Amino acid sequence: MLRLILVSVAIFGALICALLAIFAWRRRPASGAVFLAGALMSTAIYAFGYGLELSSTTIENMLACIRLEYLGVAWLPGFWLALSLHYTNHLKWLRPRRFWLIWIIPVVVLLGVWTNPLHHLHYSSVSVNAGGPFFVLQFERGPIYWLHMGYTFFSFLVSAFWLVQYLLSPHLLYRKQSGLMLASSLLTILIVTLYLAGLQPIPHLDIIVYALIVSSVLVGYGLLRFHLVALSPAARDALFDSLDDAVIVLDANNLLVDYNAKAAQFFHFSGNPIGLSLAQFVPQELQEAFQDLRHLEGVREFNLDAPQRRYFEIHPSGLEGIGSEPVGLLVVIHEITQQKQMQLALELANADLERRVALRTQEYLTTIQQLEGEIHTRQQAEQKLREMQANLVEQVSMQSRKLYTLYDVLLNKEISGMTDEVLTQMLQRICQMMSADAACIHEARSDALYSTGSIGLPPGTQEALAILPGSWLIEGKPLVTNDLPHDERLPEALRLTGFTTYLAAPIRLNEVVTGLLQVFWRASYHVSVEDISYFSIIAEQIGIILENARLRQILEERAVQGERRRLARDLHDSVTQSLHSLSLYVSILRNRLEQGQARKAMEMLDKIDQSARQSLKEMRLLLYELRLVPLEDIRLVEALRNRLDAVETRAGIDAVLDVAEGSFWPPKWEAELYCIAMEALNNALKHANASAVQVRLAGKSTWAELSISDNGKGFSPEKVANGGIGLQSMRERAERLGGSLQIESAPGQGTTIRVSVNLPGVQAGKKEVELDSHPHGG
Numbered sequence: 120m121l122r123l124i125l126v127s128v129a130i131f132g133a134l135i136c137a138l139l140a141i142f143a144w145r146r147r148p149a150s151g152a153v154f155l156a157g158a159l160m161s162t163a164i165y166a167f168g169y170g171l172e173l174s175s176t177t178i179e180n181m182l183a184c185i186r187l188e189y190l191g192v193a194w195l196p197g198f199w200l201a202l203s204l205h206y207t208n209h210l211k212w213l214r215p216r217r218f219w220l221i222w223i224i225p226v227v228v229l230l231g232v233w234t235n236p237l238h239h240l241h242y243s244s245v246s247v248n249a250g251g252p253f254f255v256l257q258f259e260r261g262p263i264y265w266l267h268m269g270y271t272f273f274s275f276l277v278s279a280f281w282l283v284q285y286l287l288s289p290h291l292l293y294r295k296q297s298g299l300m301l302a303s304s305l306l307t308i309l310i311v312t313l314y315l316a317g318l319q320p321i322p323h324l325d326i327i328v329y330a331l332i333v334s335s336v337l338v339g340y341g342l343l344r345f346h347l348v349a350l351s352p353a354a355r356d357a358l359f360d361s362l363d364d365a366v367i368v369l370d371a372n373n374l375l376v377d378y379n380a381k382a383a384q385f386f387h388f389s390g391n392p393i394g395l396s397l398a399q400f401v402p403q404e405l406q407e408a409f410q411d412l413r414h415l416e417g418v419r420e421f422n423l424d425a426p427q428r429r430y431f432e433i434h435p436s437g438l439e440g441i442g443s444e445p446v447g448l449l450v451v452i453h454e455i456t457q458q459k460q461m462q463l464a465l466e467l468a469n470a471d472l473e474r475r476v477a478l479r480t481q482e483y484l485t486t487i488q489q490l491e492g493e494i495h496t497r498q499q500a501e502q503k504l505r506e507m508q509a510n511l512v513e514q515v516s517m518q519s520r521k522l523y524t525l526y527d528v529l530l531n532k533e534i535s536g537m538t539d540e541v542l543t544q545m546l547q548r549i550c551q552m553m554s555a556d557a558a559c560i561h562e563a564r565s566d567a568l569y570s571t572g573s574i575g576l577p578p579g580t581q582e583a584l585a586i587l588p589g590s591w592l593i594e595g596k597p598l599v600t601n602d603l604p605h606d607e608r609l610p611e612a613l614r615l616t617g618f619t620t621y622l623a624a625p626i627r628l629n630e631v632v633t634g635l636l637q638v639f640w641r642a643s644y645h646v647s648v649e650d651i652s653y654f655s656i657i658a659e660q661i662g663i664i665l666e667n668a669r670l671r672q673i674l675e676e677r678a679v680q681g682e683r684r685r686l687a688r689d690l691h692d693s694v695t696q697s698l699h700s701l702s703l704y705v706s707i708l709r710n711r712l713e714q715g716q717a718r719k720a721m722e723m724l725d726k727i728d729q730s731a732r733q734s735l736k737e738m739r740l741l742l743y744e745l746r747l748v749p750l751e752d753i754r755l756v757e758a759l760r761n762r763l764d765a766v767e768t769r770a771g772i773d774a775v776l777d778v779a780e781g782s783f784w785p786p787k788w789e790a791e792l793y794c795i796a797m798e799a800l801n802n803a804l805k806h807a808n809a810s811a812v813q814v815r816l817a818g819k820s821t822w823a824e825l826s827i828s829d830n831g832k833g834f835s836p837e838k839v840a841n842g843g844i845g846l847q848s849m850r851e852r853a854e855r856l857g858g859s860l861q862i863e864s865a866p867g868q869g870t871t872i873r874v875s876v877n878l879p880g881v882q883a884g885k886k887e888v889e890l891d892s893h894p895h896g897g
Contacts, residue, residue, distance in 0.1 A: 122173060125324075129170030132332035136163035139335060154205060155338065158198035162331045164191025169328045172256065178247050181256045186233055193229040193267065195331070196274035197221045199304075203278035206300065224270040231263035248323050255323045271311060279304040303334035365452040369412075373397050376447070385452060413437060413448060420455070430459040542572040549657060550575065553650060555638040557618070560626070560661065562634045563589055575639070583612045587635075597624040597655055599646045603639070613637075620644040622651070624658040628666050636661060755789040759796060759814055766804065767812055779817035788876065791852045792825050795860075798845045799827035799872045807831025807870060818876075823858075826873040833864045849874075 140159035146152045168188030175181045200221055204212050211217070228241075235241045242258035282301040310330030313319060319326045365385040368377035375395050378388070386392075386400050401409045408421035412435040419433045432455050438447035546558045557575030561568035561584075568587040576584065588610055600606040603621040604614050613621070618639040626634035636658040708723040760776050767774035796814060803809045809831030817824050846862070849872065853860040858876030 126170045126173045128332070129166045129173065129328060132329070132335070133163045133165075133167035133170065136160070136166060136332065136335045139338070154198050154202035158195060158202055159335055159338070161191035161195040161198055162335045164188070165195065166328050166332055169325055176254055178245060178256070181247070182245065185256070189229055189232040193225045193232070194222075196267075196271045197225045199278060200274040203281055203300070203304075207281040209281065224266060228263055228267040228270075235261075255321070257323045268311065268315065272308065275304045275308050275311075279308070299337050303337045306330055306334055306337075362451075364454075367450045367452075369397070369448040369450065371447065373448075375400065382452070408433060412450060429454060429456045431455065539572065543574060545661070546572060546574045549636075549638065549654075553622070553638050553654065554640075554644070555622075556641045557639040559584060559637050560634060561587055561637070562626075562665070563632060566590070568635055571634075577617075580615055587612060597622065597651050599623075599651065601643055615639065617641060620646065622646055622654060624651075624655045626658045626662040626665070628662040633662055633665065755793055756816065758793055759816075762797070762800065763812075763814070767800070770804070772804075772809065773811035775811075775813045777813065777815045779815075782816060782818045782823075783820065784818035784823040784876075785820070788823060788856055791856050792823070792874065795849045795852050795872075795874055796825060796827055798849050802845055803827070803829040803831055803870065807833070809869070822875070822877040824873065824875050826871055828869065828871040830869040833866050833868045833870050835866060836862045836864055 136159050140156045140163060143152050143159060144156040165188050168184050168191070171187070172181050172184035175184060201213065201218075212221075231238075231241045240261045241263040243261050245256065245258040248255050248257040279301055282304065307327075307330055310327055314325065314327050362379060363381065365382040366379045367375060367382050367386075370376050373396055375392055375397075378386075378392070382388070383392075386402075388400065392400050397409055398406065404423075405421060408419060412433070415433070415435050420430065421433070422428055422430045432453045434451040434453060436449040436451075438449060542560065546560070550556070550558050555575075557573070559573035559576060559581075560571050562571045563569075567589050570581070570585045570587075573581055573584070598608070599620075599622045600609070601620050603609070603618050604616050606614065606621070609621070618641055620640035620643055621637070623635055623637040625632045626636055636654070638654070705727065708720055708727065711720045711723060756776075756778055763774035763776055800812065800814075803812050807829050809829035812827065812829045815824075815826045815828075846860075850860045853874050853876070856874075856876045857878060858874055861873045861875070862870070863873070864870035
């Protein structure tokens, strides 16, 4: 419960500080408002990060929160020092040549925290302390940490020293402002001292953040209650020194708290008039002019006659705090003698001008009436244009939606098959385009129309529309009706109750009607010529889509037949010829046995054995090829293991698959590597007469190596030049991967085919997971 309270206070405090920072930032033209906003936002980031830290339970999350906290806490002393310098009018330290000195240590601290794992200068060791009511972070402080704490003490102590001077100010408003800022500085210094001394209620709990939240609330109170930064001493000096008018500042009791040189000259001040009331320092003849200034709306004029007549204006501006409570009154006394003299001259000129204008007015009345008539006509035309524009925009939007649906249907030409899901999606898009409530498609077969899909129709209606007579739409033209239940042109099954408007268009292919596309509206709907045109185009495109699906099915069936013919050829070229050879060998063997040639008979038995074994190998290879999975579904190691077990091992060949421990490679390489391995294994099985094969695999994220070795009869690579189709195919696949193919063989010494793939320009030190690779065991 305590943990929840502390987290809530930190998060809520961060929100308050952020709102106060925004409030101060919106007043950035005021003196020091930017630095105040920076200090408040730094506190908000610090409090928010610490709230997340208290809610974390792992050291990784806590360290991440600390890095977030220092995005605020590192800059806080600098902002507070700059604010104090600006508030107390020490502006020479804020000039560009010195201002950057304030931010050296914050930059060093922030970089030290974010790079601490490299040097451990901020904290040398970190652990989670579970001795309290909840987990808190405990660490050994380093030199950068003490540098930050020293700079924090320095900033707040220097600020407190300068702010003490303004506590002695004769201006009550400035004393209150300075007191709030001084209290915030002293509170922060006290809490930081207690924290460093370990005098907090919960071990290792950071109480500084809560002190900063309280300090921020105090400063925010000053921002709202006493117009902090808006009425700062620095702002006051800059303002008063630049004014030519007499200015006085009164407190809530109408006592004088400030004035400028022009005001001293106007009221003839002698000595120190601070604390005097209006009745004490305003001359008797001006008492009436200065009455009820707090309730005065606008300005008030008065004049002085000695030694000559002079005119003045009084501009009172109320200073209010929270709840509209008055905290002061700013009174500006502005001389308007010259303006008054000009006004008198203007009045005389205006009288003459009015006389002249009266002469011209009558002349202009007729012209004005004519212009009003023209303006009225133009306004009516503009209104019609706006209505036409709105109607055009609506029509363009509607046509765009319809064109998009048409485009979407055209794209469906490329689909691999017209499944129920694809058909349903297409009908949904058509209903959206036509704003219809239901739709269905019928396919023409024999003398009837058979339903192939529908949406939006009640279940009973779907059964009734399963078969429609094919003769009623012989003309093949679109049909529309707004009285569906009673339209006798339609078959009885189509006169649906619950629907009012109906639109149907034939599905054509090469001018032959192959089906019917229909949409239904429950309420009456105006079907425009554009709607019928778009609908007819979609119906024709659906015909093309259905024909494409039928043609793809035919192509797939032909591909299956072609594969069957290829297998038949392979059976004839290999197994059938091997069986014919066996029959021939047996006949020769019988003759030699009858002739008593035992030694030659044994030689013939060896040939029969070899031929039978070779036939068995090729038969197992054909059986394996019959159940091959598509290339895109291949997992290389598993596929190689299945191949060796299904073909080589069962054919009596000693087959070994060796995968280096921890190997992995991009999955997109596997199909090409598999095809190379299959071609090499097939060559070893059919031509090498090998008794043992070994497949080796190794790789990382940027390279892979595949080798297939056999102990067969081998060959001379230089004699086969570029090799046959099989070797050329393997070489092309290796080049597509960006690798190379090497062949090592000699007569009687077996064959080794090695594929090496290496991606240039890719650093091996990058994380392998970025290359979408997966590990393989040995």
